[in-house]
Amino acid sequence: MNYFMKILAEHVEKKFRKEWVFRSFSYTFESGKSYALTGPNGSGKSTLLKILAQYSLPTKGKVSFLSESNNSIILDECHRMISFAAPYVELIEEFTLTELLNFLISLQALPAHINLVGFQDYVEMRPDQGKFIKNYSSGMRQKIKLGIALLAEKPILMLDEPTTNLDEKAKNWFYQKVNEQKERLIIIASNESQEINLCQFQISILDFK
Template sequence: MTEQEACIRTRAVYRRFEKKEVLHGIDLEVKRHEIFGLLGPSGSGKTTLVKLVAGIDEATSGEVDVLGTRMPKLSMMKRIGYMAQSDAMYEELTAKENLEFFGALFGLHGGRLKQRIEAVMELVQLKEALTRPVGAYSGGMKRRLSLAIALMHEPELLILDEPTVGIDPVLRKSIWDELGRLSQQGTTILVTTHVMDEAEKCHRLGMIREGRLIAVGTPEALKQETGSASLEEAFLYYGGVRS
């Protein structure tokens, strides 16, 4: 894969926290404009890896390059949209005030800011709750607002860590439909999940277990290579569990 084709490159990436090694030599390439899924159980290292890609954390050793730039680098935040597992918003402010605050951080002002607020709140179906304090939102509504904030500045790379947890199936489908449209329009999307039907919607997957990347490929190829009827069976196969 050439530099022009790759959006994300990691080389021999390790991450240690005190005596615990969480990531073990991750080599990964994500193409521009694709939806790439990191599939693995809780505690497998998915969140740690996407934080390194987003520039929120730094590898103990190894290299992380995003859009041709060595990470972490503060100036890259305007090119990246990041939705964490935990919702980071000002609960005493309304959704509109949160969106105005984060939009301004990304350089949005005036009519452009207003336009983007309307567009993202329409997408996550929260327009009627725009002036409500975030502290009064349900958990699912907060997840939807977090996604809206990540999309505000139309980033080149969108990083979503378990984005649909607590979201109803109908809205989950509409969000994935939108991710497909964003990808077609040129956005690269890196998403973590442990939900198999969401993993099927990704162009390619990286299966991660105990901090190691155990397989990479399209959902169909991963199933075919292992003779599996499902991604769950394929994951167990690559993880060394044989039936």
Template sequence: MQITAAGLSKRFHRDWIFRDLTHTFEPGTATAILGPNGSGKSTLLNTLSGQLLATEGTLTYTYQGQLVAVEEVPQLLAYCAPYLELIEELTLTELLQFHTRFKPLRAGLTNEGLIERMYLEKSRHKLVRDFSSGMKQRLKLGLALYAAAPLLLLDEPTTNLDRTGVEWYREHVRATALGRLVLISSNVAEEYDFCSTHLDVTSFGVKPTR
């Protein structure tokens, strides 16, 4: 998946959140979107995903050499953010059965296999509403990381995770990043230290890290 932004800008009322982003996000790369709290990282991520309309500028999506209409982007997108809700009235097994009808898992991975990778075997028949905040975040991450989607967007991915959970995230994001376009909104270095490009929302200075 490739995303090309040209003069991309977003304004709420009279306040500009970001302005004049011109950049091509190449397939097979990982980019960290950086900036202090309230700087517009999540807004930029949501605009790049097509969930928010830009005030100015254009976005072009390309997948396997073909242009992709913005309304088709959700089919190619996996997203994890603390503010996204889970269906808490379902058990873990029921939720996976429902979710994967619309967002299939990567080739060769079963729902049971995902449960094992998330270390949630003892909770497979537990209602999601009874999960701890850390378990819910690991579930959100597992659904995104292991979705068969060429575009992966992560917003503050280690929110609510303890040290063991952070190490789990670091292991599995690296294991699933190859060949995808990965965008991570963060101001915590251990969430994005594997990213090859850093994009500062406050200046849009694109700085390759290696």
């Protein structure tokens, strides 16, 4: 995981039909630093985060992932470098937690040493082992998503509204766990002050309208 990298956004613009979401967004993100994408509801945080992850394309401009020596990284490889958690990214609801963890390990989305007990200790939850993911509460599902993203040994951590549905105790758990992640390149899209304050750099999307 000690893999230094950069995300370079060059004059990135996004338009849906006739509506410009943002214009000329240029920024360089680096490993070992954390960034908050801020702005009110509907300002374009999620849209920008998905473009930075290269999950969706900008209308204009370019996003590249660069190695420490500034070599460009191919798209398939880029996607293997990201762990991404968001309210709109669903877990596989028909699995139990054990099945989900084993599936993610088989995809190399989680390291092979992760097991059920270790994961439950990490997320500080110990529900019934036979329970299907669909029967977990929304806050528990969100904590599982965050646990997976935090434990994935990927250089980039991207989180959209991470404390959605979390109670105070779970929020504090999350803040502590993010603060332990020193080497990764972290981008959090949020309009919650405590999530924003976790990050070293704040980028207001309203500056790119």
